[in-house]
Amino acid sequence: MGRYAARRLLQMIPIFIGTTLLIFLMVHILPGDPIRAMWGDKAADPAQVAALRHEFGLDKPVWNQYLDYMANLFQGDFGRTFGGREVVDVMSEAFPVTLRLAGLAIIIEIIIGIGLGAWAGLKAGKTVDSGVLVFTLLVISVPVFVLGYLARFIFADELGWLPPNVQDSTDFSQLFLPAFVLAMLSMAYVARLTRTTFAENLRADYMRTATAKGLPRRRIVGVHLLRNSLIPVITFIGTDIGGFIGGAVITEGIFNVQGVGNLLYRAIQTSEGSTIVGVVTIIVLVILLINLIIDLLYAVLDPRIRYA
Amino acid sequence: MRGAKSAKWVACAITVTLAATACGGGGSDSSDDMNKGKADPKGIVTAQLSEPQNPLQPANAKESQGSRVLRTVFSGLVDYKPGSTELENINAESVKPNKDSSVWTIKLKPGWKFHDGTTVTAKSYVDSWNWSANVANNQTNSSWFADIKGYEDVHPEKGKPKSDKMSGLKVVDENTFTVTLNSPVSYFAYKLGYDVWAPLPEAFFKDPKAFGQKPIGNGPYKFVSWDHNKLIKVRKFDGYKGPNAAKNGGIDFKNYTKADAAYSDLRSNNLDWIEQVPTTALTNYKQDLGPRAIDQEYSAVQSIVPAFYSKQFKDIDPKVIQGLSMAIDRDTITKKVLHGTRTPADSFVARGVLGHKDGALGDVAKFDPAKAKALIKEGGGVPGNKISIQFNADQDHKPWVDAVCNSIRKSVDVECVGDSKPTFQADLNARDNKQVKSMYRGGWVLDYPVNSNFMRDLYGSKAAGNTSGFSNKKFDDLSTKADKAATLDETVKLYQEAEQILVKEMPAIPLWFYKVNSGQSTNILGKIPYGQDGDPIFTDVQVKQK
Numbered sequence: 001m002g003r004y005a006a007r008r009l010l011q012m013i014p015i016f017i018g019t020t021l022l023i024f025l026m027v028h029i030l031p032g033d034p035i036r037a038m039w040g041d042k043a044a045d046p047a048q049v050a051a052l053r054h055e056f057g058l059d060k061p062v063w064n065q066y067l068d069y070m071a072n073l074f075q076g077d078f079g080r081t082f083g084g085r086e087v088v089d090v091m092s093e094a095f096p097v098t099l100r101l102a103g104l105a106i107i108i109e110i111i112i113g114i115g116l117g118a119w120a121g122l123k124a125g126k127t128v129d130s131g132v133l134v135f136t137l138l139v140i141s142v143p144v145f146v147l148g149y150l151a152r153f154i155f156a157d158e159l160g161w162l163p164p165n166v167q168d169s170t171d172f173s174q175l176f177l178p179a180f181v182l183a184m185l186s187m188a189y190v191a192r193l194t195r196t197t198f199a200e201n202l203r204a205d206y207m208r209t210a211t212a213k214g215l216p217r218r219r220i221v222g223v224h225l226l227r228n229s230l231i232p233v234i235t236f237i238g239t240d241i242g243g244f245i246g247g248a249v250i251t252e253g254i255f256n257v258q259g260v261g262n263l264l265y266r267a268i269q270t271s272e273g274s275t276i277v278g279v280v281t282i283i284v285l286v287i288l289l290i291n292l293i294i295d296l297l298y299a300v301l302d303p304r305i306r307y308a
Numbered sequence: 309m310r311g312a313k314s315a316k317w318v319a320c321a322i323t324v325t326l327a328a329t330a331c332g333g334g335g336s337d338s339s340d341d342m343n344k345g346k347a348d349p350k351g352i353v354t355a356q357l358s359e360p361q362n363p364l365q366p367a368n369a370k371e372s373q374g375s376r377v378l379r380t381v382f383s384g385l386v387d388y389k390p391g392s393t394e395l396e397n398i399n400a401e402s403v404k405p406n407k408d409s410s411v412w413t414i415k416l417k418p419g420w421k422f423h424d425g426t427t428v429t430a431k432s433y434v435d436s437w438n439w440s441a442n443v444a445n446n447q448t449n450s451s452w453f454a455d456i457k458g459y460e461d462v463h464p465e466k467g468k469p470k471s472d473k474m475s476g477l478k479v480v481d482e483n484t485f486t487v488t489l490n491s492p493v494s495y496f497a498y499k500l501g502y503d504v505w506a507p508l509p510e511a512f513f514k515d516p517k518a519f520g521q522k523p524i525g526n527g528p529y530k531f532v533s534w535d536h537n538k539l540i541k542v543r544k545f546d547g548y549k550g551p552n553a554a555k556n557g558g559i560d561f562k563n564y565t566k567a568d569a570a571y572s573d574l575r576s577n578n579l580d581w582i583e584q585v586p587t588t589a590l591t592n593y594k595q596d597l598g599p600r601a602i603d604q605e606y607s608a609v610q611s612i613v614p615a616f617y618s619k620q621f622k623d624i625d626p627k628v629i630q631g632l633s634m635a636i637d638r639d640t641i642t643k644k645v646l647h648g649t650r651t652p653a654d655s656f657v658a659r660g661v662l663g664h665k666d667g668a669l670g671d672v673a674k675f676d677p678a679k680a681k682a683l684i685k686e687g688g689g690v691p692g693n694k695i696s697i698q699f700n701a702d703q704d705h706k707p708w709v710d711a712v713c714n715s716i717r718k719s720v721d722v723e724c725v726g727d728s729k730p731t732f733q734a735d736l737n738a739r740d741n742k743q744v745k746s747m748y749r750g751g752w753v754l755d756y757p758v759n760s761n762f763m764r765d766l767y768g769s770k771a772a773g774n775t776s777g778f779s780n781k782k783f784d785d786l787s788t789k790a791d792k793a794a795t796l797d798e799t800v801k802l803y804q805e806a807e808q809i810l811v812k813e814m815p816a817i818p819l820w821f822y823k824v825n826s827g828q829s830t831n832i833l834g835k836i837p838y839g840q841d842g843d844p845i846f847t848d849v850q851v852k853q854k
Binding site for chain 2: 042047085093094157163270
C-alpha cells in the first residue's frame with residue numbers, strides 16, 4: 001500500500017510537467033498578441049508594446065519562457081497578471097469560492113442523487129422507478145447552461161425566491177441555485193448508478209440470508225444493502241469533485257460567481273498565460289490527488305481489493 | 309475554450325426563447341414613476357463593471373472599465389459639457405494658448421486638495437505627465453503626451469529614455485505651469501479632458517504599484533476599496549471644490565462577467581445601472597424596463613475599411629468604394645438586424661463632436677443600388693468581383709456583417725462574405741501585420757470631441773490609428789494646416805474641408821453611429837445623464853430616498 005502510494009505520487013511528476021508544458025504551448029499559439037490587444041481598436045504605441053512585452057518576458061522564445069516559469073514556480077512564484085497582480089493572490093480569491101460552490105453541489109448531489117436512486121431501486125419496475133428514470137434522462141440530456149438559465153429565469157426572475165446572481169459567495173442561500181445547477185447532471189448519474197446497484201443487490205444472496213434471518217427491513221436496507229451498494233457510487237462522486245472545480249466555467253458564468261471558472265474564462269479571453277497555466281496547474285493537481293485518494297479508498301471500502 | 313464559446317451561442321438561443329415567453333408578461337414596472345420622490349444625497353449608486361485590466365493609474369486606463377472608476381476619483385483640468393462640445397474648466401482656472409497655440413499657459417484654481425490632504429499644485433501635474441510619458445513606466449496611454457516638447461527624450465522609439473523630464477513642461481509658480489508643444493495644436497485644450505492628464509499626489513511616486521491598487525485622487529469621489537473581481541467602492545469627497553460635485557453618496561462598482569447576469573440583477577433592482585443590454589434582450593428590454601430603458605446615441609462610429617495595401621484595393625478608383633457604400637441599406641440593417649441600437653452614419657465624424665456636419669457624406673451614404681452599380685462600373689469594377697469583411701467572432705458582429713454582405717450582394721452583384729477571426733486579438737493581429745485580405749471592421753470612439761479625432765487620428769498617412777495603409781497627400785497637407793490654424797474655429801472649418809476630401813477618396817465606408825442601450829433600476833431618481841463617450845455622468849446620478 002505504501003509503495004503503491006509512493007509510486008502514484010512519483011507518477012504525478014511527469015504528468016505535472018507534461019500538462020503545464022502543454023498548456024504553456026497552447027497559450028502561446030492562441031492567435032493574437034495580448035499586449036497589443038490592450039490598445040483595442042486604437043493604435044498601439046510600438047515602444048510601449050515592446051517595453052511591456054519585455055516586462056512580461058514575452059519577447060523570449062517559448063522554451064525559455066517555460067523554463068523561467070517552472071523555475072519561478074518551484075520557488076512558489078506563479079508570476080503576475082498583466083494588471084501587475086500576483087497570480088497567487090488572484091487564485092487565492094477564486095479557489096475558495098469555487099470550493100464552496102463545489103462542496104455545496106456535492107452535498108446536493110449526494111442527498112438527492114442517492115435518495116432518488118435508492119427510492120427507485122427499492123421500487124424497481126414500479127411507477128416510481130419509471131418516473132425517476134424519465135426525470136434523470138431529462139436532466140442528463142439537457143445541457144447545463146439550459147438548466148442554468150431556466151433555473152434562474154424561473155426561481156429568480158419570475159418567482160423571485162432566490163437572488164439571480166451571487167453577490168456574496170460566503171452566503172450559502174445565494175450559492176444554492178448555482179450549486180444545484182452544477183450538481184444536476186452528476187446527480188442524475190448518481191441516481192441511475194444507485195438505482196441499478198440497489199436493484200441488483202436486492203437479489204443478492206446476502207440479502208436473502210438477511211431476510212431469512214428475520215432482520216427488520218430498516219436494518220436490511222440501511223446497513224446491508226446501502227453499504228454494499230455505495231462503493232461504486234462513492235468512487236463516482238469522488239471523481240466528480242475534480243470535475244466540479246474544472247467544470248464550473250458555465251455555471252459560474254451564468255450566475256456571476258467570481259470563482260475559478262470565471263477567472264479562467266477571463267484569462268483565456270485576454271491570453272493571460274500566467275493565470276491560465278497557474279489555474280490549470282492547480283486543477284490538475286487537485287484531480288490527481290483526488291484520484292489517488294479514491295484509488296486508496298477502494299481498498300478501505302472493499303477489503304477484497306488489495307494493492308501490491 | 310471552444311466548448312465555452314459554442315455554449316455561449318446556444319445559451320443565447322435559449323435566452324431568446326425565454327425572453328420571447330417573457331414578453332407576454334412584460335412591462336411590469338411601466339406604471340412606476342421614476343421622477344417622483346426625493347433625492348437622497350447619501351444614497352449609493354450600484355453600477356456594473358468588469359475587473360479593470362490594469363492598476364488604477366490615470367495613464368494606464370486604456371480600457372473603459374478602469375477609466376470609468378478613475379474618472380470618479382480624479383478631476384482633470386477641463387471636461388466637456390455633456391450634450392455640447394463646449395469645454396468647462398474643472399481644476400483649471402484658465403487654459404490659454406499663445407498666439408500660434410504652441411505654448412499653453414495653465415493656471416489652477418488654488419486650494420484644491422488630494423484626498424490625502426496634500427495640495428494640488430502645478431507640480432502635481434508636471435510630475436504626473438513626466439512620469440506617465442516615460443516609456444520605462446509602462447503606461448499604455450503614454451503616447452498621449454507626444455505633442456509635448458521633449459517627449460522623445462522620455463519615450464524614445466528604442467532603448468532607454470534619455471531623461472525623466474520633458475523639456476516642454478515648466479512650473480512657473482505653485483498654481484501655474486506652461487506646456488510647450490512640438491508644433492502648434494489649436495485644440496490642445498480639448499485633449500486635456502482625457503483621463504490621462506490627471507494630477508498625481510506625492511504619495512504616488514513613492515510606490516506607484518501600491519497606488520494603483522488604492523489610488524488617491526483629487527476628484528468628486530474618494531477611493532475606498534477594491535475587492536478584486538467583486539467590488540470597487542468610491543464615496544463622495546466632502547472637500548471637493550469642483551463644479552461637478554457628487555449628487556449621491558458614492559458608487560459601488562459591482563463586477564459582472566456577463567451582460568445577462570447584470571441585466572438579471574438590474575431587473576430585480578440589485579443593480580442600478582448596466583453597461584449594455586445583452587443582445588438577447590434587445591428586442592424586448594424597452595417593454596421590460598418601460599421608462600427606465602436607456603436608448604441614447606454617443607460619439608462612436610462603425611465602418612468597414614478597405615485594406616489599401618492589398619492587391620484588391622491597391623490602385624482602386626475611389627468610385628468603386630463609393631459604389632459599395634451606396635449598395636448598403638443602412639436604414640433597414642440598423643432597424644431590423646441591429647434592433648435600432650445604431651443610427652445610420654451620414655458623415656465620417658460622429659454626432660456630438662465639434663465640427664460634425666449632418667450629411668457630410670452626401671449621396672455616398674444613401675442606399676441607391678442603381679447608382680451604386682453605375683459607380684462601380686465607372687470605377688472599373690471590384691477586382692475579382694468579390695470582397696470579404698474581416699471581423700472578430702468573439703463579439704456580436706456576425707449578424708450585421710452578414711446583413712451588409714447580403715445588401716451588397718443583392719444590390720450590385722458583388723460577391724461578399726464575412727471573414728471571421730476567432731478573437732479580437734487575432735483580428736488586431738491581422739490588421740497590424742497587414743494581412744487583411746479585403747476589408748475589415750473598424751470602430752472608433754471619441755477621445756476628445758473635435759472632428760480631427762475622427763479624421764487625422766484615423767486616416768492621416770502617419771496616424772497611429774491608420775492600419776489600412778490609406779495615404780493621401782492633399783488630406784495630410786490640409787490636416788497639418790488645420791492643426792496649425794490660429795483659432796479652434798478655423799481648425800474645425802479646415803477639417804470640415806478635409807472631410808470632403810475623404811468623401812472623394814473613401815478611406816473607409818462609415819456604416820452607423822453607436823447608441824447606448826442600457827437601463828436603470830427603480831432606485832434612481834430621473835434619467836441617468838450620459839456623456840458623449842457613452843458612459844453615465846455618475847456625479848449627476850440621483851438616488852431615491854427610501
